[in-house]
Amino acid sequence: MTPTSVATAHSFVAQAAIDDVDLAALAARLGTPLHAYSSSAIRQRIGGLQAALSGLDATIFFAVKANPNLAILQLMANAGVGADIVSVGELRRSLHAGMPPERIVFSGVGKSADEIAGALTVGIHRFNVESHDELLTLQRLAKAQGVTARAAARINPDVDAHTHAKISTGKSENKFGVSIDEARRWFAEHRQLSHVQLDGLHVHIGSQILTLEPFRLALQRVAEFWRELEQAGHTVTSIDVGGGLGVCYRAGEDHPVAAADYVGVIREALAGYRGRLLLEPGRYLVAEAGVLLTRVIRVKPGIERQFLVLDAAMNDLQRPSLYDAWHDIVPVSDESRPLTTYDIVGPVCETGDTFARNRVMPECVAGDLLLIKATGAYGASMASTYNSRPLAAEVLLNQGRYAVVRRRQHFEEMIAGEQPARHWETT
Ligand SMILES: Cc1ncc(COP(=O)(O)O)c(C=O)c1O
Numbered sequence: 001m002t003p004t005s006v007a008t009a010h011s012f013v014a015q016a017a018i019d020d021v022d023l024a025a026l027a028a029r030l031g032t033p034l035h036a037y038s039s040s041a042i043r044q045r046i047g048g049l050q051a052a053l054s055g056l057d058a059t060i061f062f063a064v065k066a067n068p069n070l071a072i073l074q075l076m077a078n079a080g081v082g083a084d085i086v087s088v089g090e091l092r093r094s095l096h097a098g099m100p101p102e103r104i105v106f107s108g109v110g111k112s113a114d115e116i117a118g119a120l121t122v123g124i125h126r127f128n129v130e131s132h133d134e135l136l137t138l139q140r141l142a143k144a145q146g147v148t149a150r151a152a153a154r155i156n157p158d159v160d161a162h163t164h165a166k167i168s169t170g171k172s173e174n175k176f177g178v179s180i181d182e183a184r185r186w187f188a189e190h191r192q193l194s195h196v197q198l199d200g201l202h203v204h205i206g207s208q209i210l211t212l213e214p215f216r217l218a219l220q221r222v223a224e225f226w227r228e229l230e231q232a233g234h235t236v237t238s239i240d241v242g243g244g245l246g247v248c249y250r251a252g253e254d255h256p257v258a259a260a261d262y263v264g265v266i267r268e269a270l271a272g273y274r275g276r277l278l279l280e281p282g283r284y285l286v287a288e289a290g291v292l293l294t295r296v297i298r299v300k301p302g303i304e305r306q307f308l309v310l311d312a313a314m315n316d317l318q319r320p321s322l323y324d325a326w327h328d329i330v331p332v333s334d335e336s337r338p339l340t341t342y343d344i345v346g347p348v349c350e351t352g353d354t355f356a357r358n359r360v361m362p363e364c365v366a367g368d369l370l371l372i373k374a375t376g377a378y379g380a381s382m383a384s385t386y387n388s389r390p391l392a393a394e395v396l397l398n399q400g401r402y403a404v405v406r407r408r409q410h411f412e413e414m415i416a417g418e419q420p421a422r423h424w425e426t427t
């Protein structure tokens with residue numbers, strides 16, 4: 001994941017349309033920066049994964065954090081996909097989009113008592129529990145409501161996912177999950193939990209994983225533990241294998257694993273398991289379906305480098321500044337132009353507001369339309385209004401048509417809730 005190396009020849013092949021929608025016309029109509037998602041591509045990903053899972057009692061729970069737009073969640077719900085949430089905000093979005101509560105699972109190390117109580121009230125499917133304190137809180141709140149909460153112990157298998165350190169979650173030094181030893185104690189004490197049905201295991205070792213080995217290792221550890229629990233007389237009715245499947249950010253360089261191979265590893269590692277399987281992919285379902293359309297504001301010959309200044313910035317897409325992530329950037333027009341090298345930057349006042357360094361591109365001029373590719377996951381979802389830049393619009397494309405699914409933020413919306421300090425109070 002470094003934006004500094006040189007692009008391969010095919011990474012700047014122009015792309016004029018997505019899902020049969022003409023991108024130049026779309027940008028002219030809706031303005032830029034603009035997040036656009038192909039619904040056909042998302043449906044294809046869902047269908048492919050569902051097909052790979054055929055014959056298994058498996059349900060996909062989309063990791064909402066990857067793209068929480070209501071229209072995306074609605075598309076997921078209509079395709080029979082549930083939601084993996086990590087906050088009450090994601091819970092409310094999922095319900096709002098029509099996701100049935102029994103298709104919602106709740107993960108995360110910092111679920112507050114209010115969030116747990118709220119999720120219990122609506123009757124979500126399952127809590128992926130990440131600490132003993134959370135387990136006891138769940139018991140207390142479920143008892144208070146007179147309900148039984150279904151729970152899975154999130155195992156930290158101490159496996160290196162070989163991904164960026166900031167998105168690795170399955171090593172013992174990470175904050176996520178508990179050791180198998182601790183989970184074993186939870187199951188042993190389970191009878192004391194009158195209002196928690198602890199009958200599941202959960203594992204999620206990180207994101208943007210491009211090889212099968214880390215998945216295999218993690219699942220083998222989970223499988224060993226599941227067998228041990230069964231032998232000790234416990235029933236494990238649900239195993240949640242998390243998400244993490246990687247995607248292609250750099251044509252010709254990234255080689256993601258195929259859904260069928262990934263599911264093959266699950267089948268093999270969990271051979272003999274007859275309970276329910278849960279999967280929580282986020283990025284895999286939406287990343288490559290999305291692009292960020294942006295216009296060149298100007299070409300700036302710098303002192304040492306030549307800068308291509310875009311109207312999109314780190315507030316619209318944080319991944320390059322946060323993780324040094326590579327995203328292919330291509331022109332929309334296929335007009336033939338000589339190649340040159342740019343540092344591709346946004347207007348935000350930080351050197352970190354850089355999408356690519358030393359990137360080989362066709363020469364650009366002010367007004368040119370470009371695509372930053374594979375931005376459907378953790379793009380708009382991580383956007384901010386830094387530098388008082390309004391949140392970009394989002395549009396869903398479908399076979400030649402488009403629907404605006406988030407309008408561009410107005411200045412008034414950006415400052416709503418702020419006010420001059422008129423009323424000074426004491427606590
Ligand atoms: C618990 C959990 N499940 C699923 C996901 C989705 O991950 P990805 O988008 O890599 O599939 C995440 C984020 O990494 C997560 O924390």
Ligand SMILES: N[C@@H](CCCC[NH3+])C(=O)O
Nearest residue numbers: 065167207208319377378
């Ligand atoms: N935000 C990260 C992924 C985080 C995964 C969350 N569990 C990214 O853009 O790659």
